[in-house]
Amino acid sequence: MAYPKKKFAKLYDKYVEKIYRFVFLKVSSQEEAQDLTSQVFTKGWRKFRKGEKIDNPSAYLYQIARAEIANHHREKARFQTVQATADQLIDPNPGLEEKSKLDSDVAAVKNCLAKLNNEYQDVLVWKYIDGYSNKEIAQMMEKPEGTVRVMVHRALKELRGKLAD
Amino acid sequence: MEERQLIKKIKTLKQIKPNKDWVLFTKKEILEEGKGEQVMSWLFTPFNRPALVVRPLIAGVLILAGVFVYLYLGALTPQLAQLPFVSDKRAETEMMKASLGEIQVSLAEISLSLNNLKNSRNPSQALAVTGVVKATAKGGERVISGVKDSLPKGVYASLIDGFDEVYEKSDNLGEELLEFCINSLKQISLSEEDQVRLRKAEEDYNEIIIMNLYNKYFNEN
Numbered sequence: 613m614a615y616p617k618k619k620f621a622k623l624y625d626k627y628v629e630k631i632y633r634f635v636f637l638k639v640s641s642q643e644e645a646q647d648l649t650s651q652v653f654t655k656g657w658r659k660f661r662k663g664e665k666i667d668n669p670s671a672y673l674y675q676i677a678r679a680e681i682a683n684h685h686r687e688k689a690r691f692q693t694v695q696a697t698a699d700q701l702i703d704p705n706p707g708l709e710e711k712s713k714l715d716s717d718v719a720a721v722k723n724c725l726a727k728l729n730n731e732y733q734d735v736l737v738w739k740y741i742d743g744y745s746n747k748e749i750a751q752m753m754e755k756p757e758g759t760v761r762v763m764v765h766r767a768l769k770e771l772r773g774k775l776a777d
Numbered sequence: 778m779e780e781r782q783l784i785k786k787i788k789t790l791k792q793i794k795p796n797k798d799w800v801l802f803t804k805k806e807i808l809e810e811g812k813g814e815q816v817m818s819w820l821f822t823p824f825n826r827p828a829l830v831v832r833p834l835i836a837g838v839l840i841l842a843g844v845f846v847y848l849y850l851g852a853l854t855p856q857l858a859q860l861p862f863v864s865d866k867r868a869e870t871e872m873m874k875a876s877l878g879e880i881q882v883s884l885a886e887i888s889l890s891l892n893n894l895k896n897s898r899n900p901s902q903a904l905a906v907t908g909v910v911k912a913t914a915k916g917g918e919r920v921i922s923g924v925k926d927s928l929p930k931g932v933y934a935s936l937i938d939g940f941d942e943v944y945e946k947s948d949n950l951g952e953e954l955l956e957f958c959i960n961s962l963k964q965i966s967l968s969e970e971d972q973v974r975l976r977k978a979e980e981d982y983n984e985i986i987i988m989n990l991y992n993k994y995f996n997e998n
Contacts (some may be wrong), residue, residue, distance in 0.1 A: 632795040650803045657807050715865050740787045
């Protein structure tokens with residue numbers, strides 16, 4: 613493959629924010645999200661560098677991310693330690709008061725989202741945050757498009773219930 | 778809540794973004810993988826978790842080692858005092874003070890990083906790192922003891938307290954990691970020969986723990 617580094621750099625630029633956010637919503641700190649995200653791209657790069665074909669890069673990266681997150685939670689459960697959770701959620705561009713409100717809104721949605729099952733979390737993130745179509749989500753999840761549509765509907769309903777509690 | 782409002786709330790999560798410096802740094806690091814950094818790679822990314830623990834810990838140890846070398850050279854006054862670069866006593870004292878400050882900061886950083894080392898994905902390598910940290914600290918303590926008389930009052934005691942904290946944390950973490958490794962090995966199926974080895978390792982470990990408790994008890998009383 614010609615210029616694999618350049619091509620992978622483009623993939624990285626395109627997906628790093630999405631993958632980071634996807635991971636961050638499922639772990640408890642920025643450090644964990646950074647470590648797992650870098651793992652995802654390191655694995656992707658190793659495969660890419662060997663010249664192995666990746667048909668659908670986003671699906672591939674999300675697949676690694678899901679596996680890494682699952683491993684991370686397994687390891688964490690085996691070797692539980694106390695850790696700080698007072699992470700800053702968003703960049704401090706707005707004023708302090710505004711930022712604190714944004715932080716609390718984001719944190720509330722993040723917490724409720726985390727209470728949904730993994731697949732519901734994934735479809736909501738992909739559909740409403742990353743902007744993927746049902747068809748693209750169906751490809752990533754290897755499920756029929758109709759199933760994804762139903763999942764989105766149910767996930768929204770469940771999230772609404774959690775936010776109202 | 779209307780669906781539109783709900784979707785708007787979900788979209789607030791778009792504000793979650795990675796730190797730009799981290800994004801650039803990680804990109805560079807990933808794309809340069811395999812470009813001759815293998816020699817020290819286990820040391821800098823031993824658990825494949827570059828952002829979490831290891832860099833601050835290793836950086837702390839390296840700073841500490843550098844400062845010890847400086848102090849050790851400073852202690853060889855008869856020969857080195859003849860050289861122009863150490864002949865200015867005042868500058869030397871200032872540098873000594875700065876170095877002592879750096880040692881205290883490094884010890885505090887190492888101590889903090891040891892707390893986080895528990896999160897390592899690879900306990901057996903984490904165990905090896907606790908050994909490296911302890912050995913470096915031991916070497917440092919020997920150098921500090923060699924220049925004890927030239928140190929300001931109270932500074933020596935405070936540095937020794939810092940070293941003691943690092944030893945204690947390394948030991949406790951080492952024990953915790955070792956127990957974890959033994960318990961993990963018990964969960965997997967081993968050959969008979971390996972089972973015997975594991976039992977022997979566990980017995981030796983328990984013996985060491987009992988010996989340590991025994992020594993601690995008699996030292997304290």
